[in-house]
Amino acid sequence: MFVFLVRRLLQAVMVMLAVAFIAFLMFRYLGDPVNNIVSQDATQQQREEVRQRLGLDDPMAIQYGRFVINAAKGDFGVSYRNSRPVSALLAERLPATAELVLVAALLSLVLGIPLGIYTALKPRGVLSQGLQIMSLIGISLPTFVTGILLILVFSVWLGWLPSFGRGDVIDIGWWSTGFLTASGLKALILPSFMLCLFQLTLIMRLVRAEMLEVLRADYIKFAKARGLKNRAIHFRHALKNTLIPVVTIFGLQLGGLIAFAIITETVFQWPGMGALFIQAVNFTDVPVMAAYLVMVSLIFVIINTSVDLLYNVIDPRLRTDPTRASGKGA
Amino acid sequence: MNAAPIKLKSREAPLLQVKGLKKHFAMSKPFLNRLLEGGEQQTVKAVDGLDLDIPRGQTLSLVGESGCGKSTVARLIMGLSSPSGGSILFDGADISRAPAGQPADIRRRMQMIFQDPYASLNPRWRVADIIAEPLRTYGMCASRQEQRREVDRLLEFVGLNAKDGDKFPHEFSGGQRQRISIARAISTKPEFLVCDEPTSALDVSVQAQILNLMREMQRELGLTYLFISHDLAVVNFMSDWIGVMYLGRLVEVSPAAELFANPQHPYTRLLLDTIPDLEMSKRDRQPAAGEVPNPINPPPGCHFRPRCALANERCRREAPVLRVYDGGVSASCHAVEEGRANEPITVQASAAQSLRAAV
Amino acid sequence: MTMSDTSFAGRLRSFADSDLFYSFRRSKTTVIAAAALALLFFGAIFAPVIAPFDPFDIAHLNLLDSELPPAWMEGSNSAYWLGTDTQARDVLSSILYGLRISLFVGFASVILAAVLGVFLGLVGGFVGGIVDAVIMRVADVLLSFPAILVALLINGVMRGILPANQHESAAILVLVLAIGLTNWVQYARTVRGSTLVERQREYVQAARTIGVGRLRIMLTHILPNVLGPVLVIATINLGMAVLTEATLSFLGVGMPATQPSLGTLIRVGNEYLFSGIWWVVIFPSATLAVLVLAVNLIGDWLRDALNPKLR
Amino acid sequence: AELRYAAAGDIYGLDPDSMTDSFSNNFLSHIYEPLVRYNKELKIEPALALSWEVVKPDVVRFKLRQGVKFHDGADFGADDVVMSLMRAVDENSPIKGNLPALKSVEKIDDYTVDLHLAGPTPLLNNYLTNIAVFDAGWLENNNAVKPINAELGQEGYTSTHANGTGPFKLESRRPDAQTVLVANEGWWDKPQHNLTKIIFTPIASDATRVAALLSGEVDIITPSPLQDAKRIAANPGTKVLENPGLRTIMMNFNMRDKLVDGNVEGNPFKDARVRKAVYQAINMDLVRDKIMRGKSRVSGMQIAPEVPGFDAKLNERFPYDPAAAKALLTEAGYPDGFQFNMNCPNDAYVNDEEVCQAMTAMLAQVGLNAKLVTEARTLHFKKAQEGQTDMFMIGWATLPMLDGFSVLSAMLHSPEEKLGTWNPGGYTNAKVDELVKKIDVELDETKRREMMVEAFAITEQEVAWLPLHQQPLSWAVRDNVEVVQTADDLLRLWYVNVK
Amino acid sequence: MALLEVENLKVEFPTRKGVLTAVDNVSFNVEQGEILGVVGESGAGKSMTGAAVIGLLEPPGRIGGGQIRLDGKRIDNLSPDEMRKIRGRHIGAIFQDPLTSLNPLFTVGEQLVETIRTHLPMSAADAKKRAIGWLAEVGIPAPDRRFDQYPHQFSGGMRQRVVIALALCAEPRLIIADEPTTALDVSVQAQIIALLKRVCRERNAAAILVTHDMGVIAETADRVAVMYAGRLAEIGPVAHVLQKPSHPYTAGLMGSIPRVGPRPKRLIQIEGSMPRLTDIPSGCAFNPRCPKVFAECHRIRPELRPVADGAAACLLYEGVTQ
Numbered sequence A: 001m002f003v004f005l006v007r008r009l010l011q012a013v014m015v016m017l018a019v020a021f022i023a024f025l026m027f028r029y030l031g032d033p034v035n036n037i038v039s040q041d042a043t044q045q046q047r048e049e050v051r052q053r054l055g056l057d058d059p060m061a062i063q064y065g066r067f068v069i070n071a072a073k074g075d076f077g078v079s080y081r082n083s084r085p086v087s088a089l090l091a092e093r094l095p096a097t098a099e100l101v102l103v104a105a106l107l108s109l110v111l112g113i114p115l116g117i118y119t120a121l122k123p124r125g126v127l128s129q130g131l132q133i134m135s136l137i138g139i140s141l142p143t144f145v146t147g148i149l150l151i152l153v154f155s156v157w158l159g160w161l162p163s164f165g166r167g168d169v170i171d172i173g174w175w176s177t178g179f180l181t182a183s184g185l186k187a188l189i190l191p192s193f194m195l196c197l198f199q200l201t202l203i204m205r206l207v208r209a210e211m212l213e214v215l216r217a218d219y220i221k222f223a224k225a226r227g228l229k230n231r232a233i234h235f236r237h238a239l240k241n242t243l244i245p246v247v248t249i250f251g252l253q254l255g256g257l258i259a260f261a262i263i264t265e266t267v268f269q270w271p272g273m274g275a276l277f278i279q280a281v282n283f284t285d286v287p288v289m290a291a292y293l294v295m296v297s298l299i300f301v302i303i304n305t306s307v308d309l310l311y312n313v314i315d316p317r318l319r320t321d322p323t324r325a326s327g328k329g330a
Numbered sequence B: 001m002n003a004a005p006i007k008l009k010s011r012e013a014p015l016l017q018v019k020g021l022k023k024h025f026a027m028s029k030p031f032l033n034r035l036l037e038g039g040e041q042q043t044v045k046a047v048d049g050l051d052l053d054i055p056r057g058q059t060l061s062l063v064g065e066s067g068c069g070k071s072t073v074a075r076l077i078m079g080l081s082s083p084s085g086g087s088i089l090f091d092g093a094d095i096s097r098a099p100a101g102q103p104a105d106i107r108r109r110m111q112m113i114f115q116d117p118y119a120s121l122n123p124r125w126r127v128a129d130i131i132a133e134p135l136r137t138y139g140m141c142a143s144r145q146e147q148r149r150e151v152d153r154l155l156e157f158v159g160l161n162a163k164d165g166d167k168f169p170h171e172f173s174g175g176q177r178q179r180i181s182i183a184r185a186i187s188t189k190p191e192f193l194v195c196d197e198p199t200s201a202l203d204v205s206v207q208a209q210i211l212n213l214m215r216e217m218q219r220e221l222g223l224t225y226l227f228i229s230h231d232l233a234v235v236n237f238m239s240d241w242i243g244v245m246y247l248g249r250l251v252e253v254s255p256a257a258e259l260f261a262n263p264q265h266p267y268t269r270l271l272l273d274t275i276p277d278l279e280m281s282k283r284d285r286q287p288a289a290g291e292v293p294n295p296i297n298p299p300p301g302c303h304f305r306p307r308c309a310l311a312n313e314r315c316r317r318e319a320p321v322l323r324v325y326d327g328g329v330s331a332s333c334h335a336v337e338e339g340r341a342n343e344p345i346t347v348q349a350s351a352a353q354s355l356r357a358a359v
Numbered sequence C: 001m002t003m004s005d006t007s008f009a010g011r012l013r014s015f016a017d018s019d020l021f022y023s024f025r026r027s028k029t030t031v032i033a034a035a036a037l038a039l040l041f042f043g044a045i046f047a048p049v050i051a052p053f054d055p056f057d058i059a060h061l062n063l064l065d066s067e068l069p070p071a072w073m074e075g076s077n078s079a080y081w082l083g084t085d086t087q088a089r090d091v092l093s094s095i096l097y098g099l100r101i102s103l104f105v106g107f108a109s110v111i112l113a114a115v116l117g118v119f120l121g122l123v124g125g126f127v128g129g130i131v132d133a134v135i136m137r138v139a140d141v142l143l144s145f146p147a148i149l150v151a152l153l154i155n156g157v158m159r160g161i162l163p164a165n166q167h168e169s170a171a172i173l174v175l176v177l178a179i180g181l182t183n184w185v186q187y188a189r190t191v192r193g194s195t196l197v198e199r200q201r202e203y204v205q206a207a208r209t210i211g212v213g214r215l216r217i218m219l220t221h222i223l224p225n226v227l228g229p230v231l232v233i234a235t236i237n238l239g240m241a242v243l244t245e246a247t248l249s250f251l252g253v254g255m256p257a258t259q260p261s262l263g264t265l266i267r268v269g270n271e272y273l274f275s276g277i278w279w280v281v282i283f284p285s286a287t288l289a290v291l292v293l294a295v296n297l298i299g300d301w302l303r304d305a306l307n308p309k310l311r
Numbered sequence D: 001a002e003l004r005y006a007a008a009g010d011i012y013g014l015d016p017d018s019m020t021d022s023f024s025n026n027f028l029s030h031i032y033e034p035l036v037r038y039n040k041e042l043k044i045e046p047a048l049a050l051s052w053e054v055v056k057p058d059v060v061r062f063k064l065r066q067g068v069k070f071h072d073g074a075d076f077g078a079d080d081v082v083m084s085l086m087r088a089v090d091e092n093s094p095i096k097g098n099l100p101a102l103k104s105v106e107k108i109d110d111y112t113v114d115l116h117l118a119g120p121t122p123l124l125n126n127y128l129t130n131i132a133v134f135d136a137g138w139l140e141n142n143n144a145v146k147p148i149n150a151e152l153g154q155e156g157y158t159s160t161h162a163n164g165t166g167p168f169k170l171e172s173r174r175p176d177a178q179t180v181l182v183a184n185e186g187w188w189d190k191p192q193h194n195l196t197k198i199i200f201t202p203i204a205s206d207a208t209r210v211a212a213l214l215s216g217e218v219d220i221i222t223p224s225p226l227q228d229a230k231r232i233a234a235n236p237g238t239k240v241l242e243n244p245g246l247r248t249i250m251m252n253f254n255m256r257d258k259l260v261d262g263n264v265e266g267n268p269f270k271d272a273r274v275r276k277a278v279y280q281a282i283n284m285d286l287v288r289d290k291i292m293r294g295k296s297r298v299s300g301m302q303i304a305p306e307v308p309g310f311d312a313k314l315n316e317r318f319p320y321d322p323a324a325a326k327a328l329l330t331e332a333g334y335p336d337g338f339q340f341n342m343n344c345p346n347d348a349y350v351n352d353e354e355v356c357q358a359m360t361a362m363l364a365q366v367g368l369n370a371k372l373v374t375e376a377r378t379l380h381f382k383k384a385q386e387g388q389t390d391m392f393m394i395g396w397a398t399l400p401m402l403d404g405f406s407v408l409s410a411m412l413h414s415p416e417e418k419l420g421t422w423n424p425g426g427y428t429n430a431k432v433d434e435l436v437k438k439i440d441v442e443l444d445e446t447k448r449r450e451m452m453v454e455a456f457a458i459t460e461q462e463v464a465w466l467p468l469h470q471q472p473l474s475w476a477v478r479d480n481v482e483v484v485q486t487a488d489d490l491l492r493l494w495y496v497n498v499k
Numbered sequence E: 001m002a003l004l005e006v007e008n009l010k011v012e013f014p015t016r017k018g019v020l021t022a023v024d025n026v027s028f029n030v031e032q033g034e035i036l037g038v039v040g041e042s043g044a045g046k047s048m049t050g051a052a053v054i055g056l057l058e059p060p061g062r063i064g065g066g067q068i069r070l071d072g073k074r075i076d077n078l079s080p081d082e083m084r085k086i087r088g089r090h091i092g093a094i095f096q097d098p099l100t101s102l103n104p105l106f107t108v109g110e111q112l113v114e115t116i117r118t119h120l121p122m123s124a125a126d127a128k129k130r131a132i133g134w135l136a137e138v139g140i141p142a143p144d145r146r147f148d149q150y151p152h153q154f155s156g157g158m159r160q161r162v163v164i165a166l167a168l169c170a171e172p173r174l175i176i177a178d179e180p181t182t183a184l185d186v187s188v189q190a191q192i193i194a195l196l197k198r199v200c201r202e203r204n205a206a207a208i209l210v211t212h213d214m215g216v217i218a219e220t221a222d223r224v225a226v227m228y229a230g231r232l233a234e235i236g237p238v239a240h241v242l243q244k245p246s247h248p249y250t251a252g253l254m255g256s257i258p259r260v261g262p263r264p265k266r267l268i269q270i271e272g273s274m275p276r277l278t279d280i281p282s283g284c285a286f287n288p289r290c291p292k293v294f295a296e297c298h299r300i301r302p303e304l305r306p307v308a309d310g311a312a313a314c315l316l317y318e319g320v321t322q
């Protein structure tokens, strides 16, 4: 277990170094932040001054090294755009994204698993087939179009739900939560639905496929031969085995949710990290972009590690040797 | 190491000689685990010092429980994996370090037949292409026509129709597929065939066909076989010599008739006892005790000791070596050496207890 | 036993007789999906021939004709069946040409990903050792990173490497690379898994004992036997790739407006959703949805049909 | 009344000295005030200063308003002005370029200060409209006398707190989500608004912003996408406010020795006839009618009518005439046209990408093959400035100067140390250079204007740039909101009334 | 009355090329406490017969005709729920592979207790006691410790013991064992067979033992049924069938088994192989391979006729003349 965590830690560090490196490679080509900082008619000399102050005239390798060293100390530098420490900016926006992603993830599980089970147990039912096709249509449209359509219907036409923002939030320490107010909860509905749509479909289809697979397994046949009740067979024996791949994919998809939050947050003006990242891209706010990418990769590593640990809970075969979990499928 | 146990009837040198052959698989944990958790490198001694001579034109069979290393021996001889020690001489040439297929002029003379007739033919290839592959690889045919003629001949030789060459393997039954494998194996006109459980996936009625075919081929083509099986009855039908393997080592090598008539090693006796007797129906046979031990951690001394009724202190301490006895029999057992095994061994005694206490 | 026939007609006949074709015929949705897909392909491939206008021929655009509604509506010009956009481009023609680009990006990136992934998976699975470890660690890292972010990164780097004045012309290749390089992992993992299994199969051992070379074994023996799942992944990924391109377009790094893909058309049209010029966004979106839906349905079917356990 | 206001982006922070972004600065001018400000007509009027006089050519004396209080209750006085102005031009200040001429500020008495300048500065007041006045004591107490030094990584107190003299006080702020202002009851000026509270929300997506207005979640949006005007107007309860703005959109020509992406030797754009051919090939009326939905103001000059230096005669465009354009090209030796690249931003101006696309189509009709590249503004302006384009689009509003000199000095003067910063194409005319230098120090308003018109006349004759139009301001509000729309596209909520 | 009566059982698979008959008109009885061996080559329909009896034919497979009676009561037409109550409680089953028969995610104890409590009214504590008793019964040492272990912690032979315990723990009177030892090592096979024999005897349970290993049959079964191409070729007491087979197929089969002892030059071999279900010849299914074939064999399908102590389906015994 200890070894497992150490290995994950090393892996995490490597991933983050690589991500930061790629990020730096890329930023050089994203545009020139200086243009966004000085006023439009600033002189060449003023531009040079700014460039120098930001350390942009140093070679890439030095900039990268500096970033890595500072980042190790938890200092991601200062946003060019907001003149505030990047860590503060990210911390400010973390709750919004976290809550959005959490709700979307839960929604996708809470809806996806039962629907998947249903369609697996009744594969030929009209409702099942309808659900299957519906789910495919759901992922056949780009999410940004879905988002705008949701706004059009539920905000503009029906006026039921807000079209943007988080509603009222309540601060608990540095964490701001929208879970405790009616408007906050209302504001969550559309964005989290848009965000979860893809994962929902995925999980539903995955659960269905795995369930069908598991129901064909020998131990299910043997369970039937023992005369167990259908309920026990489906929901005890089959479901638990189904959950193993679902957990993997879910873990991987959680990363996807964070990334796709970029689009959801843009469409719904959700004040989270994704929106911050897009602003940073538009502004060439290098420190913010780099910190975001590094932080997101850290989150992924944490998620993946937790998923692997979760395996041990579900699968006794791994308890003795958690490294076996790393052989998970895509 | 002792001298090769098989006393040759002719003065001719054996076609295949295996000396002190070893194959150890490293089973260690990843580097990081060892670094942080300690623990040394573990190895599975799949083959652990094996001596064999196979005379030209004869059949030597290897029997033994699952995991005792039979297939590994076959793979080592064919060059499919490289030995950790020892040597393999084919017709006097050392091929123990040569990879499969090389050197071509020697490897061409040795071929292999596999266990699973369904898995040993590439399902996407036509039968004619499968059989022609060795011909092509060793450049044995001058033209495509010649190649095709040769394939047709081979198909008919193994009892199939020349037209079957255009079909795919899935269009054949298991027995027919094994015939195709055989046709492929003999296409290079080999002198030596390694057969790793060639019939264990087949039904008895088909098994009989294949075994008969192989015997005929031996007669007609003068082939030498290394035949691997876990079925002693099959081995009896096929072999001139039988080697009994236990956890990577040979425990007994004898002429076939001798082995059945007069088994020496307690393990051989145990194996013989597992053969159900068709004539004596509903007999309450006392089954062999215990399960195959873990090859990662074989007991010190004689590996068979935990299951052996004759084991004593010496067996615990000292690993026995293969000794030659009368009648071409050789066995590696302290009890045999000391003459303690001459009484009919009662494996049953221990077996009856361990039926309930088997771990 | 079926007679084997190597002639083309014979193969066709035996295909028509095969289980695959039978299960295809039996699944109505799949047949409809395939028909829709064939139609879209036809439209894309023959766009230069069947499109009423050439949206890239800017010299013939006349702003006066911009924003005409579809032909059945008032104030339309019957030459433009699905109306025109703000640049007076014929929407139908734009869709056909956009489809061409979307499909190209989709196919090319899927092929790139598949070729790369299959190759790396084969090599990793067959050679093993360090090579395998390196490939799989890189794959792990990529896999634990969301596709659009990776695509964004690769896109950024590619743009940086190319000289500035080629960005526009290379945009399509950059996208193909970005999406392709993001998606190879799935293929590599699958192929590696099957290769590990196939490698142990006796037909491979048999080929080795004959002395067939490694590369030859990989290509002629193992490859054909691991392609089934690859085909399934490729089909489903095709839909994903087309959508990814659209999403990247939304994030401003997709195809430029001068050679719009379906995604770009939707991104641009999206701004007109409220303004009454709905046809510039609805038609491309519908086309995209039909395309992805059809591809996914076929992929679904293919997965079931090729899965021996389900038969 | 409460006003819910949505714009396309959030302000960058709360410290007006930390950024040059005009949107942020404008928003902060509800909290912080300058010495002088623009009124509804964009004329300069006293704010915290009551009056000013030029004591010497390089010294200007300001009399300050008395009885003004900061939001925290502190009194306003000369010390505050001294500290605020020096803070703005501090060595590390990102905005020191906004007040280039200021050398020092001298306190004469509690309500009088002298500004010492590098030389005669005719545009001093224009510059000052953009400089916020802080409370000296508050800055000192909060360790914020120096502008925020980004490199040190400290979080400046002023970027999260605000204390000005303006008509509104900061109540709360969540970046990217919501900034709430409440009316300042003790404002020195007589309020022309009836607001008690302003709830400001950035909404980046155009569609979402419009949806928010249509669904009644906000009262005013800026900008409102042109294409949605019809929909908003048709919607009961909402209306669109549209006027021509100050920002003039124009195209720059590469006049260096070679084209970046051409198919001919040398650079045809060095020939004024070629530039004029491009000019005449473009039908800006059609662009206005179609792409800008009739809302833009076609322009022959690089500045808008509101900007000093404007001249109605010069604002006449050369007529759209493809035949003449072709003739000019033939005359210049390019009967079949040639290829070059053209760069446009796609997120900087109203329908920027569409305008460029339409232009390429029009240019194609006279045989010119413009290879259009549209990019995000960060990439676009980087390339533009580095001279990696043959033609690029830029919009110029002359803010905060609000004077033609801004264009002359930055875009038409030959590239030099402080001048010609936005002349990457390399247009040079000795006469223009000479005029620019004179205008810079001319205090006489009439003479300055004459010289400016003269310089513009020259550059226009030579087609130094290709002016296109002034882009429209487009805001949308709920019917009950009365708002003054000024040409600088800045929302001054202290003129807003909600019925 | 026999415990189990199978009469003219037909198992069919509808495919697109028509309906395949995997089990064709098979009839046999199993008496209380008797072990009936079912042998035959791969694909002969042995497993399908067993699956039909326990009602676990996998779709699209279905019973296409005939009757199955347990204690004289028909069970082939019961509703799924009624059949479920029979499974485990009255008919138990053991399958070939002990590795895959156990759910890897539940402890052995959980699976035992679950089965016991499904069928027998019992408190959890009692069920646990009983489960541990069963583990001991099948020869698992330290059963109370093993109770809480997962299947992967058991060796192959021990897993098969657990499977046997699971099949028996609701005390069924009939066990269907479909190749229970094929996946096991030679030396373990004998142990498992011995165990099966012992528990059946002690509990007076009957068993249908499906296998293609004649040796296993010889030492286990009371009677043996030989299947060929979905049909019953011969059925009778073990000694009789193995030593003096009536049907030419059985005779061939016995001859082709190599034996220990003096070895023949050739094994007796039956030419060809069993036909696929899609092209079973008309008349006797064995006619293309039969050494004693005559014209009528291609026309008339033989019925099962009493021969000696058993019965065989061969025209030789129907008085049809050559």
Ligand SMILES: Nc1ncnc2c1ncn2[C@@H]1O[C@H](COP(=O)(O)OP(=O)(O)OP(=O)(O)O)[C@@H](O)[C@H]1O
Residues within 6 Å of the ligand: B025, B026, B044, B045, B046, B064, B065, B066, B067, B068, B069, B070, B071, B072, B073, B230, B295
């Ligand atoms: N590649 C390998 N890595 C590690 N261990 C191996 C490898 N190949 C074989 N072994 C081990 O070597 C031992 C001998 O295996 P081998 O396949 O030779 O046995 P066998 O006698 O052929 O058994 P069977 O009858 O089941 O075929 C086994 O314990 C096996 O686990």
Ligand SMILES: Nc1ncnc2c1ncn2[C@@H]1O[C@H](COP(=O)(O)OP(=O)(O)OP(=O)(O)O)[C@@H](O)[C@H]1O
Residues within 6 Å of the ligand: C311, E013, E015, E020, E022, E040, E041, E042, E043, E044, E045, E046, E047, E048, E049, E059, E060, E061, E212, E277
């Ligand atoms: N789903 C199916 N569709 C069509 N035919 C099937 C299906 N399942 C089984 N069969 C056929 O039914 C026949 C009987 O199969 P069964 O499993 O009973 O054979 P078996 O005697 O148990 O063989 P084995 O010894 O290989 O287990 C076989 O010919 C098989 O091909």
Ligand SMILES: [Mg+2]
Residues within 6 Å of the ligand: B070, B071, B072, B196
């Ligand atoms: Mg083996």
Ligand SMILES: [Mg+2]
Residues within 6 Å of the ligand: E046, E047, E048, E178, E179
């Ligand atoms: Mg079976």
